[in-house]
Amino acid sequence: MQVPINIALVGNPNSGKSSLFNALTGLNQKVSNFPGVTVDKKTGIAKISDQLTGNIIDLPGTYSLYPKSADEFVTYDVLIDQSSKDAPDIILIIADAANLKRNLLFCSQIIDLKKPVIIGLTMMDIARKKGVEIDLQGLERELGVPVVAINPRKNKGIPELKKNIELIAQQKFGVPARDFIDNKSLAPDVLTAVQKECPGASDYAALHIAVNVSDLPFLQVSQKQRITESLHQYKFNKTKMQADEIMQRYARIKHIMNVTVVEKDPLETKLQTEKIDNILLHRFWGYAILLVVMFLLFQSIFWLASYPMDIIEGAVSSLQGWLADVLPDNTIVDLLINGIIAGLGGVVIFVPQIMILFGLITLLEDTGYMARISFLTDRLMRQVGLNGKSVMPLISGVACAVPAIMAARNIENRKERLITIMVTPLMSCSARLPIYSVMIALVIPDVKVLGILNLPGLVMMGLYLLGFFMAIFIAALMKVFIKIKEKSYFIMELPVYRAPRWKNVGTTMVEKAKIFVTDAGKVIMVISIVLWFLMSYGPTKKMNEVSAKYEAKMEQTQDSAQLVALEHELASEKMATSYAGILGHAIEPAVKPLGFDWKIGIALISSFAAREVFVSTMAIIYSVDSDDDSNNAPLREKMAGATWKDGSPVYTLATGMSLMIFYAFAMQCMSTMAVVKRETKSWTYPLVQFVYMTLLAYVCSLVIYNIFA
Template sequence: MQAPINIALVGNPNSGKSSLFNALTGLNQKVGNFPGVTVDKKTGMAQIVPGLTANIIDLPGTYSLYPKSADEYVTYNVLINQNNADIPRLVIIVADASNLKRNLLFCSQIIDLKTPVIIALTMMDIARKKGVEIDIDGLERELGVPVVAINPRKNKGVTEIKKVIDLAIRSQYSTQPRDFINNTALAKEVIEEVKRVVPCKSDYGALHIATNVEDLPFLDETQRQAIKKSLQAHQFNKTKMQAEEIMQRYARIKHIMKAAVVETDPLQKQLRSEKIDDLLLHRFWGYAILLVVMFLLFQSIFWLASYPMSWIENGFGALSGWLSSSLPDNKVTDFFINGILAGISGFAVFVPQIMILFGLITILEDTGYMARISFLTDRLMRQVGLNGKSVMPLISGVACAVPAIMATRTIENRKERLITIMVTPLMSCSARLPIYTMMIALVIPDKRFGILGLQGLVMMGLYLLGFFMAITIAALMKLFVRIKEKSYFIMELPVYRSPRWANVGTTMVEKAKIFVKDAGKVIVVISVILWFLASYGPASKREAVHRKYEPLLAQVAPGSPQAAELNKEFQSAKLSTSYAGVLGHAIEPAIRPLGFDWKIGIALITSFAAREVFVGTMATLYSVGEDPDNNNATLREKLSSAKWPDGSPVYTLAAGLSLMIFYAFAMQCMSTMAIVKRETKSWKFPAIQLLYMTGLAYICSYIIFHIFR
């Protein structure tokens, strides 16, 4: 079997490229970074035919070979740089048949690079509804490259395109010998000089190297200076050349459209998508429907997840109780039950909510509604120094701030991109969900007003609070970030489609795996460390506790109420004098005004590794500090019975709301700080983020606690 070949998937945004990638690779995918940049590199292995395996590279979507954003430059570099490790043997251009004229501009540019090309036509059903009929054989003749109609969402045409790939690799299709337009005539002398300095397969590739000589990372300084000297000598005008090229390409495309495309209804009947948009993008009803959708999403998270969460919670409680009664009473048993098992239960109980959240978000993306949210909020975004493109990273921040911040690469305007990066962590990510869920269940009564649940309304309120705080901070930053650069928001709205349920299910399972693997690993490690810190302490303090309580316990009957109460005090005193207790009591004065005790203080520190560690920390601390006979109690029950030294409950409504507000605004995530540093190339911005978010969290938490106490 020959070594896998590289096949690049390129195309305009919303053309169906990702659907074809998924159809070709299935679950055999991985995501990394392109060398030297922070843009996602999505690759997957595909069996084309027996004996032929391909490495499919899904390149970021772009409208032409004139890049504007960081991810478009990645696509550009892979296609232009002949020395790139990802240089494709074959390029599949995914083109939207319902917008063929616009898609053919990019197709014609790729064809002129002289890399073997296959055009995969998607959205044929939409084109027919628009009254557009495409003569595929005629289009092949005009373009000089193979054209295949596909519908990857329904797995149609995938077998056919694999056959064409096989034929192309076996040189049954050659590259088009004639350029789509006369590229040489655009700048003949410059093209000849570039080809002398840099290896190029085509005149058009040489023309692009001349056009972007300052920005191409694969050029060395000698090559760069030689090309710049040629540009000056021949008075090369980049803008004029690009305008002439585009005009010539559209003139040729117009001829191809006449020869291969028939529009049976020139006026194009209004599609179902357009009729739906009349309602969903309405200046009043659009926003009302958006709020209803968000409300249903958060209600569903509580309603759908309540049963599996209860089963998992009770299951771990019963398992802990059974192990406590079955295993010998020693340090190994204590370490396993209160260290490892408590840590696992701390994150496992929230897996159903994580799956449901990502499943619902995938449905919104698959149906095309997520793009409408960007369109709806563009006007609001502009008033605070952002634009509609900022909405997608903010919405993605509901899942996780790390990929959301990476998604800001599509924002061309530097000021808007920087502000978006700085406020995105204020969006309530899925790592905050376990904390919200635990606190809401603990301090918010389960009252219902018809179909409305109070707990679901509070959850929705926390997410909306994060969004409104993000745009408020953005409006303030707009005054201080002194970058003057105009921006425009142009976005093609995808047609509405029914969600791919297999894709929804796969996403839910994959996100659950990631949560268990990444977050779970950190939570268990920290839980084990905490067990040691909570189980051991300074010898003098521990001995004093034993001297005080052991004689008292010897004086009461084992199993009596007095013995149970004394034992509880004994365990609490041991925890208080442990290393974790000493650290917690040291920081308690700083957090006491927020309604937090020293155990919450420990959790605040550990959750800097990841916010969701908070729950695992509390599970470990309350397991170590409890009576061994109470191991079958759930974490919620243990928290609800927690008391201050004066006997008053720790988790009151005021304290619960204060804690939720603190986590809604605090940074509390090292991974986010690291990705902000990568994207901004400076530690200044994550440092500013940490300071302003921590200060904001402290002040708001303080105000909420003293209002509700």
């Protein structure tokens, strides 16, 4: 089979690049990091023809070949470095037809790298609504590269695009014979010196090597030294050179626009998007609509997910009961039923809620409304010392803090980026969702407020809003201690509104569910086995004493109901005497003021590996600490029946609220700490983050418990 060709997918942000990537690769995708940097690397395999496959590399969006952020520099490095394993055989540029003039600047720069190029024009329907008519053949003739009109959302133009890729792979299309502009004239002596060190580099690539010589990782130290000496020798002024280059490019672009594009007076056309924005971005109604959207999102998480959750919960309980009936009563079976299945089952039940949450978030992104949320909250961000770009990491934090913190790298101002990283984990991520769901089901009555509003949904929304406003409050405090002297600006292009791609929404839901189950499952599997062992075994002498005591009692009674009660007491006392019980009782004095018993204390410790482990830990604890008749009951029923020594219930409204507040603010996630260390290159910041979030969680939980107690 032929080796796949490397196809780099590049373009301006919001040009339709991700849509084309999904259309070409479908589910055949994977996400990793580019070597040496914490920037997402999305790759996928696309079938170009029966004889040809393409390895599609989705590079971060950028406006030009002059990078300003870590994301943009990754794109730049892949395009300039010919020695990289990701070096593209073909560059596929996605250009927004509705903003062609701006997009052509980047296109012209890519063309001058002298690599095979195809331009895919998206947003043709939007361009026509603007009164813009583009002569595709004329544009192709002027640029010297294939130009294809595509609509990835409707799969239009994809076959023609693949045909052009195949023709280039067969070397039936080459690179343009002449440069877009005369790059050689910009710095002839410098270009000659660079090309001597980097044979095969085009004039324009050599120009960029000269501009960024000190930052290019593929150059050897000796090469950098000789190129730098040439720059000094010929008095290379990169600022003047860049200005001359951009002026020449726009002069040629103006000519191309004049001969290939017909535009109406922009005042004659008012797009539907602008009319919608007049409402959704209104200074009052915009915020009111935002709150309604968020309310509906969290109401839907409960309403839509309740039915599949009940089915999964019943299936897990039935499986445990069936296995207990058909398998022999031994240690391995006990580990399987009360350890692994109880642990995994306690998390799998929340897959419907995770899928719905990610599905709705994808829906907001796909329609273009997510970008409007950033715009609406920009003013608030700037008042607390953040940049408008901080909004997207905070919003992404609702899904997971790890990629959200990584997304903060596109904030140029280092201090604003640091504050964003420090407060993002306060946003309630999807791993907190199972904890919230269990506790809300336990202590919040399922009633209607004002006859129409679901109270559990309101509480859920309140927890998410609480995390957001606490993040804003902490950011304002950090603004005082971390002085921000640099000026920063928030410039964002709002995408047009589009109908959602339901296939994309469905694909995202399935992929996120798989990631949640596999990533959480690995951790839960290990912790389940360790917890089961710690809960089933303890100091031999004490465990034997407990067994002997209850064996004597059981021999003295013939009453079946009393025997069941004694068996339950035996299981409870054995767990209290186990290694986990000893640890739990040791930390109980520290957590009891918050309304937590020693069992919750064990779950707090184990869930530091991953927050969602709290639920699986409780499932294992209450599976081990139960008799045969109640072992197959749902976790919520087992927890509802938990009592203190005096017989009073453990899970009261006060305890439930206290526990939810604790998890709303506590770090409780090793992965988040690891990525903060990697992004800040220091252990100081994650340790400070862990300490302040733990203290905040403890104090707020203590206050809430005493208010509701």
